[in-house]
Amino acid sequence: xxxxxxxxxxxxxxxxxxxxxxxxxxxxxxxxxxxxxxxxxxxxxxxxxxxxxxxxxxxxxxxxxxxxxxxxxxxxxxxxxxxxxxxxxxxxxxxxxxxxxxxxxxxxxxxxxxxxxxxxxxxxxxxxxxxxxxxxxxxxxxxxxxxxxxxxxxxxxxxxxxxxxxxxxxxxxxxxxxxxxxxxxxxxxxxxxxxxxxxxxxxxxxxxxxxxxxxxxxxxxxxxxxxxxxxxxxxxxxxxxxxxxxxxxxxxxxxxxxxxxxxxxxxx
Amino acid sequence: xxxxxxxxxxxxxxxxxxxxxxxxxxxxxxxxxxxxxxxxxxxxxxxxxxxxxxxxxxxxxxxxxxxxxxxxxxxxxxxxxxxxxxxxxxxxxxxxxxxxxxxxxxxxxxxxxxxxxxxxxxxxxxxxxxxxxxxxxxxxxxxxxxxxxxxxxxxxxxxxxxxxxxxxxxxxxxxxxxxxxxxxxxxxxxxxxxxxxxxxxxxxxxxxxxxxxxxxxxxxxxxxxxxxxxxxxxxxxxxxxxxxxxxxxxxxxxxxxxxxxxxxxxxxxxxxxxxxxxxxxxxxxx
Numbered sequence: 001x002x003x004x005x006x007x008x009x010x011x012x013x014x015x016x017x018x019x020x021x022x023x024x025x026x027x028x029x030x031x032x033x034x035x036x037x038x039x040x041x042x043x044x045x046x047x048x049x050x051x052x053x054x055x056x057x058x059x060x061x062x063x064x065x066x067x068x069x070x071x072x073x074x075x076x077x078x079x080x081x082x083x084x085x086x087x088x089x090x091x092x093x094x095x096x097x098x099x100x101x102x103x104x105x106x107x108x109x110x111x112x113x114x115x116x117x118x119x120x121x122x123x124x125x126x127x128x129x130x131x132x133x134x135x136x137x138x139x140x141x142x143x144x145x146x147x148x149x150x151x152x153x154x155x156x157x158x159x160x161x162x163x164x165x166x167x168x169x170x171x172x173x174x175x176x177x178x179x180x181x182x183x184x185x186x187x188x189x190x191x192x193x194x195x196x197x198x199x200x201x202x203x204x205x206x207x208x209x210x211x212x213x214x215x216x217x218x219x220x221x222x223x224x225x226x227x228x229x230x231x232x233x234x235x236x237x238x239x240x241x242x243x244x245x246x247x248x249x250x251x252x253x254x255x256x257x258x259x260x261x262x263x264x265x266x267x268x
Numbered sequence: 269x270x271x272x273x274x275x276x277x278x279x280x281x282x283x284x285x286x287x288x289x290x291x292x293x294x295x296x297x298x299x300x301x302x303x304x305x306x307x308x309x310x311x312x313x314x315x316x317x318x319x320x321x322x323x324x325x326x327x328x329x330x331x332x333x334x335x336x337x338x339x340x341x342x343x344x345x346x347x348x349x350x351x352x353x354x355x356x357x358x359x360x361x362x363x364x365x366x367x368x369x370x371x372x373x374x375x376x377x378x379x380x381x382x383x384x385x386x387x388x389x390x391x392x393x394x395x396x397x398x399x400x401x402x403x404x405x406x407x408x409x410x411x412x413x414x415x416x417x418x419x420x421x422x423x424x425x426x427x428x429x430x431x432x433x434x435x436x437x438x439x440x441x442x443x444x445x446x447x448x449x450x451x452x453x454x455x456x457x458x459x460x461x462x463x464x465x466x467x468x469x470x471x472x473x474x475x476x477x478x479x480x481x482x483x484x485x486x487x488x489x490x491x492x493x494x495x496x497x498x499x500x501x502x503x504x505x506x507x508x509x510x511x512x513x514x515x516x517x518x519x520x521x522x523x524x525x526x527x528x529x530x531x532x533x534x535x536x537x538x539x540x541x542x543x544x545x546x547x548x549x550x551x552x553x554x
Contacts, residue, residue: 065444088445089289093365097383119361124394126355132344133336134394138363139385168388176387177413 014244016192017042017262018252019216020151022244023195024104025050027147027188033057034144035067035101042265043104043149044074045256046190052251061087071251075261096136099183102145105137107189109162110148112209112230114169114186114198116141117162124164137167142176145185151265153191155229170198170207188213192266194224195241200233209233214241269490271301271540274460277490278302278425281330283311285371285421285456287428287449288501291317291339291509293441295429295462297497297540302328304536313421315367315447317501318517321347322535324357325527331358333421335367339514346521363391366418371448373420374455382415392416426456429498430483431506432475433463437491439483442476443504453487462494464506494540499547 024046028036031050036058038047044063051058052071062068062081070082087095095101108131109117118137122128140146146167150157165172173184189196194215198208211233215224221238244252252262275298278284288294299319302310309330312323316337323329325347337348351357362370369381382401386392401417428449430439439461441449453459461483472481500517502509520527537543 086444089447090368093368096365119390120352124390127352130344130349130352132338133334134361134363134389134391135336136364138387138389138391139365139383142384142388164394165388165390172388177384178407178409178411179413180384180387 012246012249014249016216017266018244018249019241020149020190020192021046021049021252021262022248023188023190023214023216023241024147024149025053025248026195026242027104027190028055028058028102031055031058031102031145033059033100035095036060037101038104038149040104040106040149040265041074041257041261042151043147045252045262047104048072048074048256049248049251052255053248059084065089071255073255073259074257075259093139096139096143099144101140101143102147102187103140104147104149105140105167107148107150107157107167109157109159110150110189111159111162111169112232113171113207114148114167114189114210115162115165115172116148116167116169117164118166119164121163134166141167141184141186142173142180143183145187147187148189150189150191153193153224153227155227158228158230160230170209174207192216193219193227196232200235211235212238214239216241217243269460269492271297271462271492271494274298274427274490274492275301275305275307277458277460278307280307281309282424283313283422285423285426285452286312286314286319287426287447287452288317288498289315289445289447290336291341291501291514292445293429293443293447293449293498293503294319294501295427295494295497296499296501297494297543298427298429298460298462298492299323300535300537300540300543304538313370313423315364316345316348318345318347318514321345321351321521324348324351325521326531326535327356329357331360333360333362333367333370335362335364339518341509341511342514342518346518350521361391361394362386362418363389366391366416368448368451369418370421371451371455373418374423375451378420380417380419382417384415386416387414421455423452423456424458426452426459428452428459428461428483429494429503430461430463431503432465432467432472433461433483433488433491434469434472434485435466435491436469437461437483437485437488438469438472438481439463439488440472440476440480441482442480442506446482450482450487453483458489459487460490460492461488462492462497464495464497464503466491466493496544496547497540
């Protein structure tokens with residue numbers, strides 16, 4: 001991928017990790033007072049960034065067992081928490097089932113309809129590679145909004161067919177109950193190359209398919225299409241993913257991740 | 269009781285619930301007592317941590333029933349991963365929330381609890397015995413919704429580790445999360461509780477608020493005093509996870525010789541007291 005050039009309109013040069021954090025933050029825009037629950041370093045920075053800027057009503061965990069009202073630096077177990085509620089795991093399931101939650105999860109594989117595999121590569125009976133497992137994905141997907149973060153966009157991660165469905169996509173949910181269809185939403189898929197969504201419906205009764213929403217600076221549409229193992233819907237006009245504002249860069253670099261943990265996912 | 273007294277009350281083929289969560293407040297001294305026993309053909313039911321890897325690799329486990337298996341700071345338990353890839357254990361893998369309902373159903377003595385979790389995912393394919401039920405109540409459109417019936421976990425015994433308890437079995441957790449230990453206790457025919465320290469009943473409220481007394485003796489059949497009994501998993505506020513030790517354990521998955529040495533030195537230590545002596549000797553040698 002091309003190096004990012006400094007932009008005259010930006011106070012400082014934004015790097016790809018920061019652009020991805022902002023793309024994840026954007027997924028929460030409009031969510032209001034829900035539990036913002038990003039998993040993983042870049043998603044946590046993105047979620048905390050959204051709350052610190054345009055979604056102040058969201059609640060967030062300290063990644064252990066409380067809801068903390070202040071912006072915590074990622075990876076700092078000793079940061080002082082402004083505790084607003086206790087959130088042990090059992091209560092977390094109540095939040096999941098209430099629908100008032102938007103999670104960001106990883107996906108080792110994802111397909112055109114948004115089916116996610118976190119569980120295993122190969123036959124689940126005796127996998128070639130055991131991955132994290134189903135975890136909470138089956139319950140998450142059918143109860144509340146989900147965004148996926150895939151830091152290694154390639155034909156190995158964006159695949160024609162996933163080996164195991166942990167989190168069901170639009171085709172799997174189409175025949176289920178009205179309550180499930182009303183709660184199921186894959187808001188975005190953010191990768192190191194681009195942002196995708198499912199906002200264009202298929203024709204007629206066709207389930208929704210993944211569509212290219214924006215490409216990160218320095219990435220071409222063709223590069224994204226080539227790195228995707230299924231036919232990605234590509235609109236006529238594909239904008240560039242937005243750059244972080246000066247305030248966002250300050251928050252990412254000085255407040256939310258002063259240690260630069262976010263660089264690790266980008267080979268830094 | 270001692271750890272070995274607890275194991276004497278268990279038998280091969282049993283279904284055993286294990287409290288804690290991942291690599292957090294696991295009853296490890298009891299797990300090691302099983303590891304050095306003759307018990308085999310066990311079904312273990314847990315939000316899994318190192319107990320799954322240890323007991324699977326030692327050939328004690330026929331089936332693992334879990335919401336996940338993780339060491340937290342090491343996201344995938346490497347011995348469990350190996351057992352899965354070599355096909356040496358049978359598994360019942362459930363959505364994390366669905367797993368909770370299996371405990372809850374057993375605790376409430378009903379055959380199942382319904383949930384939507386699992387519909388549309390491969391959880392149904394991976395567990396062909398899982399059935400669905402149709403709601404007797406119509407939704408707003410008059411439709412009777414299908415739900416997954418998570419069956420009650422029939423636990424012969426549960427093992428949990430608490431920060432404090434009295435001799436009668438009233439258990440107290442002092443950390444940030446009870447996890448599901450109260451449900452493990454209520455779901456099992458017999459529950460054995462290990463704890464950091466046995467104290468007088470009258471001293472329990474000096475240790476923590478009323479809200480920390482979540483395990484009444486009604487649901488406990490035996491108490492083992494086991495200081496550092498959760499080692500190497502965390503047991504806050506008494507101690508954190510021994511990350512260095514956990515890394516050594518994890519690394520043995522790729523090195524049969526190191527695994528043999530780990531089993532000899534740690535898992536086959538003849539008692540918890542001897543385990544602690546070895547641990548302290550290690551610390552002084554470092």
